[in-house]
Each structure stands twice: as structure tokens, then as C-alpha cells.
Amino acid sequence: MAFHTAPVAPPGTPRTRRTVLKAAGLAALTATAAAVTAAPALAEDARPSEPYDVIVIGAGFAGVTAARAVRAQGLRVLLLExxxxxxxxxxxxxxxGExxxxxxxxxxxVHPRVWHEIHSRxxxxxxxxxxxxRLILPSATTGAYxxxxxxxxxxxxxxxxxDYFAGSETYxxxxHDPLLRADLLAEPDRLTLRDRLLQLRLSPQDEAWLAGHTATAGGSNTRGAYTALVRQLALSGDxxxxxxxNTYRPVTGMTGLLTAMLADQPVTLRLASPVTTVTDTGTHVQVDVRGGRRHTARAVxxxxxxxxxHTIAFRPGLPAEFTSASTAGIAVPHAKKIWMKVRGDVGRFLAQGAETGSPLIGxxxxxxxxxxxxxxxxFSLDPALDPAAVPQVQAALRQFVPQATVEAVRAQDWGNDPYARGGWSFMRPLQLTRQLRTLQQPHGRLVFAGSDIAAGWSGxxxxxxxxxxxAARLALETATRTPARRRLLTA
Ligand SMILES: Cc1cc2nc3c(=O)[nH]c(=O)nc-3n(C[C@H](O)[C@H](O)[C@H](O)COP(=O)(O)OP(=O)(O)OC[C@H]3O[C@@H](n4cnc5c(N)ncnc54)[C@H](O)[C@@H]3O)c2cc1C
Incomplete structure (x- = not known):
């Protein structure tokens, strides 16, 4: 994730807020989404439950997609969130009020799957x-913004x-097959975003402007991999x-979109069910939820x-690549998103902070x-900023616009969220070339999924x-591995 300074709408897509909101069906869609969101469990599979064919742990976009795909094949699926x-x-x-x-x-x-989900509905x-x-940026001459x-x-x-991307065109x-030319990536995948900045020998002003952009994407320039940003450019095309x-939003909100996707299939969903232990016995998988409840399935x-x-106990343990990726983290730490109600006419300014010393990076x-x-x-990457404290947020905003007054905030600290422990995904050096392939493979009866380990648009x-x-395709293979079950499904 990075916010960008020059939004360019692709040809043929709607351009104004007003035009787009006039599209038909808005009221009905938003009302439906709100009603379904309020339900504690969206749908129950009528057939006997345990053991399930597949248990999916986590009801984000990856988990809902996997659960829906498995259920669409007629298998029994339990989604634990x-x-x-x-x-x-x-x-x-x-x-x-917004x-x-x-x-x-x-x-x-350029995001074909999510675009299809939106337009098909x-x-x-x-x-x-x-x-x-106006763009507010660090000035090397004054030292201020x-x-x-x-x-x-x-x-x-x-x-x-x-200039930053020059030479990366062949990577x-x-x-969508990022390791196709793994031979070309061995050296660049070692580089941090900072390493690449240093290669350019920029003037102080250029360095300050570019470093703010790259740090926002990667969580920090010393943490993020150069190849992770090159991947985003390659996927974008230009x-x-x-x-x-960062231009379009579905009018239902992302929760409304996901709710509609989940409603496509009668998936059994259990909310407030944090998984603590996953035990692969070889013939099936036991999934333990905090509070003592145990569920079983052929694949997870x-x-x-x-x-x-790394906060879930996997028995037997996972390969070293999983442990290493999880403890180092793929999603950026300390990421916070802060909605601010700003009093007075501050205009439509867009600000990009300096790499250091700016509690709000954008x-x-x-x-x-x-x-x-x-x-x-x-957006903040600063561990010291309390995003719910109006005076702190106002002081941070005043670095950019000294007269700004923050009346209220609503914030989400994703780094301190126990079920996220980070914000948007952005790999570190060598996670792509040394770990991704293993993370995408089944491990016994387990398959891992998520934006963090996507082949294409990770993050x-x-x-x-x-x-x-x-992951759903791999889990289906595992769940239907017994000959009797295979015959049943293909009959
Ligand atoms: C601030 C911010 C801005 C972003 N902006 C954009 C954007 O503009 N556009 C874009 O496309 N992407 C954006 N992203 C990235 C995007 O939101 C993620 O890539 C995507 O939502 C990840 O989906 P996921 O299903 O892989 O993971 P998640 O959405 O994290 O889903 C994982 C689920 O697992 C659950 N879970 C965790 N632990 C357990 C447990 N022990 N037991 C059971 N359940 C558990 C979690 O509660 C969660 O529901 C942004 C992300 C952030 C944080």
C-alpha cells in the first residue's frame, strides 16, 4: 500500500463521485449489506457438521474466498473467525456521519478478481x-514542509x-508468476528500499521526496525489499x-462487498472463535478454539x-520458512490509519512526510x-504515536499545516491488533526468493492463504x-484424497 501523488483514472472508467453514485441499485445494495453484516452467523449448512471436509481459519477476503469456493463444490466447510x-x-x-x-x-x-466481484453484482x-x-512535501532548503x-x-x-525502477524491467x-526469473532476482532481492535509494546518489531534496514515498509503501526503507515495490510496478504495467x-471504492464499502461474497454460498461461519491450536494427525486435522471447543476436518x-x-500452535511444527516469515513479519509493523475531522478551510492538500521525524507519513x-x-x-508508521489521542494527531498534522485543528479522530492501529499484527503486506529482502514458494505449498493437510503470500497483488x-x-483448490485436493470420497464427488 502506498498513497500516490498523481491519481490517473484509466480510460472508460467513471470519473466523478456524483456520476458514480447515481448508478442504479445503490439504496437496495447498501441496505442489504447492512442487514447481512449485522447477523452473527451468515448461514448454516443444514447437514451434520463434524468432521467437516474443510475448515477455513480467518474470514478476511482470502478466507471467505476459500470457504465459498470449497462450499461451491458441495463440500462441508466451517469458517472460523x-x-x-x-x-x-x-x-x-x-x-x-460518513x-x-x-x-x-x-x-x-488492474485488480481483475475484485473488479469482477464488484461489477458482477x-x-x-x-x-x-x-x-x-497542493502537495505538501519536505523542503531541503528550509528543513520544514x-x-x-x-x-x-x-x-x-x-x-x-x-530512475528508481530503471533496470528492473526484466525482473x-x-x-503473476513472480519467481519465473528467479535467476535475475538473486541480487536485487537482497536490496532494501534504502539500498536502492543510495545507489541513485540523489540531491537532498530529491532524496527526501522519494524516500517518503518508498517508506510509506514498505513500512520503512530499511525494512522493505526493493523487489516488493518493483513487483507492484510490474503488476500495474506502467x-x-x-x-x-488508490482511486475507486465500492459504494457498499469493503465490508458490504465481502458480505455479499460470503452470501454466495451457505457457508457455516463462527465468529468470536480465535483458533489456538491446529493438529494435523495425518488422517485429519483438529482445530482448537479458545474456550475449549474442538472442530475436525480433512483439510484446513x-x-x-x-x-x-506464530501465535497459533501448529502440531507438528511448521517448516522453518513459516516461522521465519511470521516472526520477521510480512505485513508492515506499526501501521495505523487515522480518520481526522479537521476544522476550518484547510483545502484539499495531500501531504507526504519525511522518512523520519514525521508521525504522519502521509x-x-x-x-x-x-x-x-x-x-x-x-497514515502513520510511528510506534510512538497514539492514534486515538487528538492532541498528538493534531501536532502531527500541524507539521504540514500549522493552522490545522483536529476536532475528532477515529483510528485503527493495525500493528497493535492481535489478529493482524501489521498493516498491508510488503515483503522484506529475500522473503520472495527464499520463502514464498514454500509458503504457497500445502504442508500436510494444511494450506496457507492470504494477501501476504499472494503470487500477484500481495498487499x-x-x-x-x-x-x-x-488455497481452496489445494484444500479440495487434500480433502478428497480418499478413494471413496473421490468416487462420491465425481459420481
Ligand atoms: C491501513 C491499510 C490500508 C490498506 N489499503 C488498501 C487498499 O486501499 N486497497 C487494497 O486493495 N488493499 C489495501 N490494504 C491491504 C488489504 O486490506 C489486505 O491485503 C487484505 O484485506 C488482506 O486480506 P487477508 O484475507 O489476506 O487477511 P486479513 O484481512 O487480515 O484476514 C485474516 C483474518 O484472520 C482472522 N484471524 C487472525 N487470527 C485468527 C485466529 N487465531 N483465529 C481465527 N481467525 C483469526 C482475522 O481476524 C482476519 O479476519 C490495506 C491494508 C491496511 C492495513
Missing amino acids: ARDRIGGRTWTGTFA QVEMGGAWVHP GIPLVADDTPPD APYDPATAGTRLGELLT FPSP LATYNGL VVAVPANVW VVPHTALADGSRLMIG FVEGAIESGAH
């Missing part, structure tokens, strides 16, 4: 493509990104698309974030409210859907 809601790192709520996304929000036509889109009136003309500064940032010739990724899809794997303008205030979205909802569908 730790929280009292579905959605994981997506979560639609309200703030200051619909807000506390996690993943934006979709794009006739869900209208909201386009967040009104350009900012200064406003810049968006067109001029956006052009310079584009040039810097072009991902087929971006820089204009890469810069326009583990669709919880990679950063959470601020994106949002809705202008009837009372004259404005909603803005802040996006699209990657979660892709990975969930892939």
Missing part, C-alpha cells in the same frame, strides 16, 4: 480522483520513480497506473495474516463536510482473493 466481524484488515465503519474504511479501501481495474463505484490543490504545485511536484516525483516478465491505484486453510501464524484529503470541516485520512485485496482461490 477470531473477531466478532468478518473482513480482517478491511473494515467499513462510520465517522462524522462511511469510512479503517483498512483496505481502494480497488482498480452491479455495485457502483465512488471515484476519489479529485486532484489535490512546504506546499508545491501538484502538477510540477508530481512530475518530479514521477521522474524520480522512473517480472510475467508478474507508472500512470501505479500512481492511480489457514487464512490468518502471516504475522499471526495525509490524503477526503470529504468536505456540510459544517465547513473536512475529513482527512492520515492488496486482490491478492487475498487470488490466494484464497488458490
Whole structure:
């Protein structure tokens, strides 16, 4: 995830908020989504439960996709979710009377699976493509932040990104198969985002501008892998698309979209069911939930974030790649998303913080409210910032706009969330070339899923859907491995 300074809408897609909201069916869709979201369990499979064919752990986009795909094949599936809601790192709520996304929000036509889910249901889109009136960036001459003309500064940032990616064009010739040219990745996959910045020998101002962008994407420049950002560019196809990724939202919110996807099949869902232990006996899998309840299945899809794997006891233990990926983390630590109600006419500014010393690494303008205030979205990677403390958030915002007054906040601290332990996925050096292949393979009767380990759009909802569908195929193979069962299913 990175917010971008120059949104560019692809041709043929709706462009204004007003136009898009006028699309038919809006009221019906939002009402349906709200009603279904409120239900504690969305649907119950009428047939006898245990043992299930497949248990899916985690009801984010990956887990729901996997559960739905397994159920669509006529198998019995149980979906276990730790929280009292579905959605994981997506979560639609309200703030200051407006619909807000506390996690993943934006979709794009280059995300074919999520785009299909939205369009096949006739869900209208909201386009967040009104350009900012100014870009606020670090100034090397004053040492403080200064406003810049968006067109001029956006052009310079584009040039810097072009230089940053120069030479990487051959790394991902087929971006959804990221290890196709693993031979070319051995050296670049060792580089951090910072290593690549140093290679460019930039002026202090260029360095400050580019380093803020790359740090936002990777959690920090010393943590994120250069290849992880190159993957995003390769998947985007060009820089204009890469810069326009954060443009469209489904009008139902991400929770409404996922609720509709789950309603496609009668999946048995149990909320408030944190899994503590997963035991693969060789013939089936026992899944223990906090509080003592045990469920069994022939195969299990583990669709919880990679950063959470090490909090679950797997018996027998997992291969070293899983332990290493989970303890180092694939999702960025300390990620926070903060909705701010800002008083007064601060305009539609977009701010990008410096790599260090900026509690808010980025601020994106949002809705202008009837009372004259404005909603803005802040992103933070600073472990010291309390995102719920209005004075702290206001002080951070005032680095960019000294007269800004924050009236209220609603924030989600994903790094401190026990069922996320991080924000958007962004691999560290060598996780791609040394770990990803193993993480995508079945391990006994277990298959792992999630945006963190997607082949394509890792770090996006699209990657979660892709990975969930892939895991479902593998789990179906495992669950139907006995000859008798195979005959039954193919009869
Ligand atoms: C701040 C932020 C902004 C983002 N912006 C965008 C964006 O604009 N566009 C985009 O496409 N993507 C964005 N992303 C990324 C996107 O949200 C994620 O890639 C995607 O939602 C991950 O889905 P998932 O199913 O892989 O994992 P998750 O959504 O994390 O789902 C995993 C599920 O497992 C559950 N779980 C965890 N532990 C247990 C347990 N022990 N037992 C049972 N259940 C458990 C969790 O509660 C959760 O529901 C953003 C992410 C963040 C944090």
C-alpha cells in the first residue's frame, strides 16, 4: 500500500463521485449489506457438521474466498473467525456521519478478481480522483514542509520513480508468476528500499521526496525489499497506473462487498472463535478454539495474516520458512490509519512526510463536510504515536499545516491488533526468493492463504482473493484424497 501523488483514472472508467453514485441499485445494495453484516452467523449448512471436509481459519477476503469456493463444490466447510466481524484488515465503519474504511479501501481495474466481484453484482463505484490543490512535501532548503504545485511536484516525483525502477524491467516478465526469473532476482532481492535509494546518489531534496514515498509503501526503507515495490510496478504495467491505484471504492464499502461474497454460498461461519491450536494427525486435522471447543476436518486453510501464524500452535511444527516469515513479519509493523475531522478551510492538500521525524507519513484529503470541516485520512508508521489521542494527531498534522485543528479522530492501529499484527503486506529482502514458494505449498493437510503470500497483488485485496482461490483448490485436493470420497464427488 502506498498513497500516490498523481491519481490517473484509466480510460472508460467513471470519473466523478456524483456520476458514480447515481448508478442504479445503490439504496437496495447498501441496505442489504447492512442487514447481512449485522447477523452473527451468515448461514448454516443444514447437514451434520463434524468432521467437516474443510475448515477455513480467518474470514478476511482470502478466507471467505476459500470457504465459498470449497462450499461451491458441495463440500462441508466451517469458517472460523477470531473477531466478532468478518473482513480482517478491511473494515467499513462510520465517522462524522460518513462511511469510512479503517483498512483496505481502494480497488482498480488492474485488480481483475475484485473488479469482477464488484461489477458482477452491479455495485457502483465512488471515484476519489479529485486532484489535490497542493502537495505538501519536505523542503531541503528550509528543513520544514512546504506546499508545491501538484502538477510540477508530481512530475518530479514521477521522474524520480522512473530512475528508481530503471533496470528492473526484466525482473517480472510475467508478474503473476513472480519467481519465473528467479535467476535475475538473486541480487536485487537482497536490496532494501534504502539500498536502492543510495545507489541513485540523489540531491537532498530529491532524496527526501522519494524516500517518503518508498517508506510509506514498505513500512520503512530499511525494512522493505526493493523487489516488493518493483513487483507492484510490474503488476500495474506502467507508472500512470501505479500512481492511480488508490482511486475507486465500492459504494457498499469493503465490508458490504465481502458480505455479499460470503452470501454466495451457505457457508457455516463462527465468529468470536480465535483458533489456538491446529493438529494435523495425518488422517485429519483438529482445530482448537479458545474456550475449549474442538472442530475436525480433512483439510484446513489457514487464512490468518502471516504475522499471526506464530501465535497459533501448529502440531507438528511448521517448516522453518513459516516461522521465519511470521516472526520477521510480512505485513508492515506499526501501521495505523487515522480518520481526522479537521476544522476550518484547510483545502484539499495531500501531504507526504519525511522518512523520519514525521508521525504522519502521509495525509490524503477526503470529504468536505456540510459544517465547513473536512475529513482527512492520515497514515502513520510511528510506534510512538497514539492514534486515538487528538492532541498528538493534531501536532502531527500541524507539521504540514500549522493552522490545522483536529476536532475528532477515529483510528485503527493495525500493528497493535492481535489478529493482524501489521498493516498491508510488503515483503522484506529475500522473503520472495527464499520463502514464498514454500509458503504457497500445502504442508500436510494444511494450506496457507492470504494477501501476504499472494503470487500477484500481495498487499492488496486482490491478492487475498487470488490466494484464497488458490488455497481452496489445494484444500479440495487434500480433502478428497480418499478413494471413496473421490468416487462420491465425481459420481
Ligand atoms: C491501513 C491499510 C490500508 C490498506 N489499503 C488498501 C487498499 O486501499 N486497497 C487494497 O486493495 N488493499 C489495501 N490494504 C491491504 C488489504 O486490506 C489486505 O491485503 C487484505 O484485506 C488482506 O486480506 P487477508 O484475507 O489476506 O487477511 P486479513 O484481512 O487480515 O484476514 C485474516 C483474518 O484472520 C482472522 N484471524 C487472525 N487470527 C485468527 C485466529 N487465531 N483465529 C481465527 N481467525 C483469526 C482475522 O481476524 C482476519 O479476519 C490495506 C491494508 C491496511 C492495513
